[in-house]
Amino acid sequence: GQNIDQPTEMTATEGAIVQINCTYQTSGFNGLFWYQQHAGEAPTFLSYNVLDGLEEKGRFSSFLSRSKGYSYLLLKELQMKDSASYLCAVRGGFSMNRDDKIIFGKGTRLHILP
Amino acid sequence: GAVVSQHPSWVICKSGTSVKIECRSLDFQATTMFWYRQFPKQSLMLMATSNEGSKATYEQGVEKDKFLINHASLTLSTLTVTSAHPEDSSFYICSARDVGSYEQYFGPGTRLTVT
Numbered sequence: 142g143q144n145i146d147q148p149t150e151m152t153a154t155e156g157a158i159v160q161i162n163c164t165y166q167t168s169g170f171n172g173l174f175w176y177q178q179h180a181g182e183a184p185t186f187l188s189y190n191v192l193d194g195l196e197e198k199g200r201f202s203s204f205l206s207r208s209k210g211y212s213y214l215l216l217k218e219l220q221m222k223d224s225a226s227y228l229c230a231v232r233g234g235f236s237m238n239r240d241d242k243i244i245f246g247k248g249t250r251l252h253i254l255p
Numbered sequence: 256g257a258v259v260s261q262h263p264s265w266v267i268c269k270s271g272t273s274v275k276i277e278c279r280s281l282d283f284q285a286t287t288m289f290w291y292r293q294f295p296k297q298s299l300m301l302m303a304t305s306n307e308g309s310k311a312t313y314e315q316g317v318e319k320d321k322f323l324i325n326h327a328s329l330t331l332s333t334l335t336v337t338s339a340h341p342e343d344s345s346f347y348i349c350s351a352r353d354v355g356s357y358e359q360y361f362g363p364g365t366r367l368t369v370t
Contacts, residue, residue: 183348183361243359247298
């Protein structure tokens with residue numbers, strides 16, 4: 142089956158750095174996404190990794206190691222508006238008909254303290 | 256950027272009735288659309304993959320006769336919740352993939368409340 146694990150909740154301080162880890166075990170892999178979701182809203186795209194290594198985009202960076210089934214999202218210079226859920230999601234052909242769909246982890250709720 | 260809309264944004268219906276939710280890609284063509292359901296404080300659960308011009312592929316445990324999906328054009332997919340029950344109350348989100356793109360663009364979601 143498909144399994145994507147990430148911590149349920151994390152707390153960090155405004156201005157600090159936080160790293161949210163994600164491990165996955167899936168039958169297929171065509172890339173890993175990170176999404177941000179505020180309560181009551183749809184997810185918004187943050188990053189996409191398909192090759193090993195670090196992708197940096199402003200205050201946010203995402204890392205992928207395919208051999209280890211591991212990714213992390215790094216958030217720098219935290220702001221209060223960063224309080225949200227962060228969803229790790231894997232794209233791949235998981236079924237016999239090889240639908241290229243995205244499966245989400247349970248999400249990490251990040252609380253930012255002033 | 257690519258925009259996906261959903262209609263309605265929220266709906267309240269009585270138990271036993273049917274509700275239709277529309278998902279539209281406004282500025283791109285989407286051969287594939289996805290329907291997700293999200294309960295409070297939980298992650299998105301994929302319900303089905305909708306391919307234009309063919310039958311939808313449902314995830315295990317999702318009743319295809321209860322959640323009817325129609326992807327009649329490259330810009331529109333609909334989800335009909337039939338004979339709704341209070342336990343169907345949830346946040347329903349669609350996403351659409353642009354032809355040749357890796358990214359899925361999410362709609363704003365539809366909050367369904369069944370009384």
